[in-house]
Amino acid sequence: MKQVLEFEKPVIELREKIEELKRMTKDSEIDLSEEIEKMETRLKKLENNIYGQLKPWDRVQIARHSDRPTTLDYIQHLFTNFIEFHGDRYYGDDEAVVAGIARFNHIPVTVIGQQRGKNTKENIERNFGMPHPEGYRKALRHMKQADKFNRPIITFIDTKGAYPGKAAEERGQSEAIARNLMEMAGLKVPIICIVIGEGGSGGALGIGVGDHIHMLENSTYSVISPEGAAALLWKDAKQAERAAKSLKITAPDLKELGVIDEVIPEPLGGAHRDIAEQAKAIGSVIEDSLEKLMKLTEDDLLEERWEKYKKIGEVKERIQV
Amino acid sequence: MQLKDLFAKKKKYASIPSEQAKKDVPEGLMQKCDSCQKIYYQKEWKKNLYVCPNCGRHHQITSHERIQHLFDENTFVEWDKELLSGNPLDFPQYEEKIEKDRVKTGLNEAVVTGEGLIKGKPCAVAVMDSRFRMGSMGSVVGEKITRAIENAREKKIPVIVFAASGGARMQEGILSLMQMAKTSIAIQRLHKENGLFISVMTNPTTGGVSASFASIGDYNFAEPGALIGFAGRRIIEQTIREKLPSDFQTAEFQLTHGQVDKVIPRQEMRDTLATILEIHQLGGVADETSS
Ligand SMILES: [Zn+2]
Numbered sequence: 001m002k003q004v005l006e007f008e009k010p011v012i013e014l015r016e017k018i019e020e021l022k023r024m025t026k027d028s029e030i031d032l033s034e035e036i037e038k039m040e041t042r043l044k045k046l047e048n049n050i051y052g053q054l055k056p057w058d059r060v061q062i063a064r065h066s067d068r069p070t071t072l073d074y075i076q077h078l079f080t081n082f083i084e085f086h087g088d089r090y091y092g093d094d095e096a097v098v099a100g101i102a103r104f105n106h107i108p109v110t111v112i113g114q115q116r117g118k119n120t121k122e123n124i125e126r127n128f129g130m131p132h133p134e135g136y137r138k139a140l141r142h143m144k145q146a147d148k149f150n151r152p153i154i155t156f157i158d159t160k161g162a163y164p165g166k167a168a169e170e171r172g173q174s175e176a177i178a179r180n181l182m183e184m185a186g187l188k189v190p191i192i193c194i195v196i197g198e199g200g201s202g203g204a205l206g207i208g209v210g211d212h213i214h215m216l217e218n219s220t221y222s223v224i225s226p227e228g229a230a231a232l233l234w235k236d237a238k239q240a241e242r243a244a245k246s247l248k249i250t251a252p253d254l255k256e257l258g259v260i261d262e263v264i265p266e267p268l269g270g271a272h273r274d275i276a277e278q279a280k281a282i283g284s285v286i287e288d289s290l291e292k293l294m295k296l297t298e299d300d301l302l303e304e305r306w307e308k309y310k311k312i313g314e315v316k317e318r319i320q321v
Numbered sequence: 322m323q324l325k326d327l328f329a330k331k332k333k334y335a336s337i338p339s340e341q342a343k344k345d346v347p348e349g350l351m352q353k354c355d356s357c358q359k360i361y362y363q364k365e366w367k368k369n370l371y372v373c374p375n376c377g378r379h380h381q382i383t384s385h386e387r388i389q390h391l392f393d394e395n396t397f398v399e400w401d402k403e404l405l406s407g408n409p410l411d412f413p414q415y416e417e418k419i420e421k422d423r424v425k426t427g428l429n430e431a432v433v434t435g436e437g438l439i440k441g442k443p444c445a446v447a448v449m450d451s452r453f454r455m456g457s458m459g460s461v462v463g464e465k466i467t468r469a470i471e472n473a474r475e476k477k478i479p480v481i482v483f484a485a486s487g488g489a490r491m492q493e494g495i496l497s498l499m500q501m502a503k504t505s506i507a508i509q510r511l512h513k514e515n516g517l518f519i520s521v522m523t524n525p526t527t528g529g530v531s532a533s534f535a536s537i538g539d540y541n542f543a544e545p546g547a548l549i550g551f552a553g554r555r556i557i558e559q560t561i562r563e564k565l566p567s568d569f570q571t572a573e574f575q576l577t578h579g580q581v582d583k584v585i586p587r588q589e590m591r592d593t594l595a596t597i598l599e600i601h602q603l604g605g606v607a608d609e610t611s612s
Contacts, residue, residue: 162532164552164560169570172580173551174531181505182537186513201489201498202532202551209502223489223498223529232491247494248410257409259495309506310467312499313460314409 005061008269011050014043051268054218057241059250060226062218063197067272069279070129071098071113071156074196077279078286079104079111087138091171094135096127096159097207099142101151104286110146112139112207113156116197130163133176136206140180143187152190152290155207160225162203177206184209185309190293190301192286194264195219195251196271211305212289213259215251216278217266221259222249259312261289354378370587379524379544379587383426384433384450387483391446391591397437401468405429406461412492422453430461431486434469436478440595442602444481445473451485451525458530459490463500466534470507470518479517479598484535488528501533508534517601519594522549522572522581536580540597543572543581544590550575 004012018039025032054062062068075082079102086093099112116122116129123129139155146153162173184191184207191210199208199221215221224232229247230239248254251263264281267274293301352366353359356378361369370390371380382390388397408415423429431453436445447469449456458466466482473480489497511518520538522531524547532551535541543549550570558565568574575581585593 162551164556166557166561166563166565166569169550169552169557170578172536172578174549175536175580177532177551178501178505178534178536181502181533182509182512185502185506185509202501202529205498205501206532209506221495223494224491229491246410246412247491249494254495257495259499306506306510309499309503312503313464313493313496314407315460315464316405316407318403318405 003066005058005065007055007058007061008050011043011047011269014039014046018043047268056220056244056248056250056253057226059218060220060240060244062266062270063220065270065272066118068197069271069275070118071115071158071196073275074156074279074282075102075111075113077276078283079109082111085142088134088141090134090137092134094127094132094138095125096129096131096163097135097139099138104154104283104290107290108149108151110142110151110153111156112142112153113196114159114204114207116158127163129159130161131159131203131206132163132165132168133171133173136162136176136180139207140176140183143180143184143191147187147189150189152192152294153187153210154286155191155193155210157193157195157199157204157208157221158197159200159203160198161200162206177202180206181209185305186302188298188301190290190296191305192289192293194282194285195221195260196282200225209305209309211293211301211308212261214262214264214282214285214289215254215260216264216271216282217251218270219251220244220249221251221254222247355380372587377545377586379546381451381524382587383452384428384448384483387448388433388435388437388446390587391594392437392439393441397435399433399435400472401434401465402429404461404465406459406493408492409460409496410492410494412494415492418454418492426450426452428453430465431456431458432462432465434465436472436476439591439598442595442598443476444479444598445469445476446481446483448483449485449523449530451487454490455488456484456486456525456530457488457490457497458486458500458504459493459497460500462486462490463497463503466504467500467507470504470511470534474507474511474514474516477514477516479519479601480511481519481521481594482534482538483521483523484526484530485523486527486530486535487525488530498529501529504534505537508537517598519597521585521590522575523547525549527551527553527570540582541580542583542585542593543575545572545584545586547572549581 021032021036082102084100098115102111114129115126117126193208193210193213195215226240226244227237229243231237254260255263264285267277271278352361354373357376359375371382432449434447447466518538519540520535522543526535526549572584
């Protein structure tokens with residue numbers, strides 16, 4: 001059973017009606033083709049209406065859709081020769097993060113991403129895509145290796161956040177994330193980060209410092225979940241819809257705030273409607289980014305990375321007389 | 322850069338004791354320890370740097386008082402005092418909250434930065450102040466800390482950051498999150514030139530500040546009893562469905578778990594920092610003149 005989101009119900013219902021009519025005409029003498037055609041025109045219009053003006057909360061729902069493609073889905077479509085490697089060499093292997101090497105259009109690359117599951121069993125294995133310190137340290141190990149062997153790094157961000165657990169704290173969740181931010185700043189290879197689902201706070205940023213940051217059209221990137229913000233602000237998690245709007249967490253919002261580089265368009269209704277088409281759109285953006293970034297000298301690359309982050313934020317300066 | 326008539330207003334300095342304190346002890350004269358409940362004269366309390374002489378509990382100290390204690394007399398020069406927050410997301414009630422804390426604390430934002438001498442040794446400093454929006458890191462806090470680190474790098478002096486923060490500033494959304502990246506890149510630039518960065522985690526150092534510059538010092542220090550951690554206790558308890566021990570995420574807990582080099586009582590902070598600065602100043606060359 002496919003998950004149907006509240007705001008797209010009218011579309012799904014109309015689509016089902018059309019299917020039903022088509023079935024009826026098949027088994028009977030009645031010709032309904034004119035009606036069906038009319039309804040299909042109406043469907044197109046309805047789809048454009050609903051999907052063409054998605055509210056922030058609608059996008060949150062799409063970003064959390066259970067069928068939304070994950071890091072491993074995109075890896076399969078985008079790369080050849082992908083080999084996954086495990087472990088952080090300190091403590092263990094965190095399945096909420098996948099890392100490995102592959103080729104992108106023949107170019108050797110290092111690929112890292114947060115990995116959630118699509119059902120309960122997978123989600124338990126992947127800890128719902130919420131990494132422990134081991135996940136960040138595994139990611140860093142592979143990034144340093146990419147730096148050593150001069151391979152560009154591509155990261156896929158898809159997490160509600162770093163795991164808020166006892167063991168994670170005991171093993172230094174803060175330090176693991178912080179170290180990644182600092183080390184990523186100094187890597188001498190291009191880093192391209194793509195938010196494919198939910199980008200949850202520091203846990204997302206832990207593999208998210210790069211030269212180009214892109215977001216899928218219906219993905220989100222936020223300092224706090226809409227529910228968390230609503231609980232803090234209005235003492236009511238049910239105000240999440242309102243918080244989603246105030247926090248400015250959608251791809252178009254972040255583009256406007258100057259935080260990300262490209263908004264990658266999604267198929268009508270979301271990435272899960274057509275993974276192959278979505279992967280193609282991501283691929284062409286990676287291609288563009290690689291072309292631009294691989295031309296830069298090491299010094300220019302690091303300087304541009306610094307300049308990019310240096311200017312983020314709004315600051316007013318009162319001039320003293 | 323914008324200039325608004327709002328800023329033409331005179332700054333007000335006012336100290337407002339908490340409601341609880343007002344009820345319990347005569348206002349401005351006595352102070353009660355949060356932990357052991359012993360009562361002290363305000364003068365004695367201040368002289369002891371808000372550390373309870375009986376039980377050692379470290380209470381909140383303002384950024385300016387910390388600076389006054391830390392630096393040699395009349396050597397501290399403040400930087401970027403006039404950087405002020407905007408409301409980049411047009412977040413409801415944000416400006417009012419900022420204004421309220423400006424009046425309450427006499428500060429423009431949640432961090433004071435600058436340079437001075439500690440026992441004759443120059444260093445840059447950023448001291449966060451948890452009275453201002455819980456010490457949360459928005460654009461201005463991120464920018465001031467970044468500039469302080471950059472200044473230290475250019476002047477080739479060490480930088481010490483006293484963290485006191487509940488984390489990111491929600492009202493600045495993603496811009497607040499990105500300050501974690503910005504400050505961390507500044508630290509990276511400092512490291513590349515072998516600059517010294519000392520992090521001192523005070524109560525509280527959590528969330529985005531804990532998960533950025535505060536955890537990656539060449540030395541990570543903490544004040545006794547300080548709350549230090551990534552996720553909030555309540556969220557962890559809800560997630561794992563178990564009660565956490567009372568010492569969870571304290572400075573001492575972080576010491577035991579290898580995240581902190583040393584827990585340093587407030588009264589010893591200046592001496593310890595001075596010794597470290599001195600050793601680093603020598604840079605591997607024996608100095609016969611100092612004892
Ligand atoms: Zn006491």
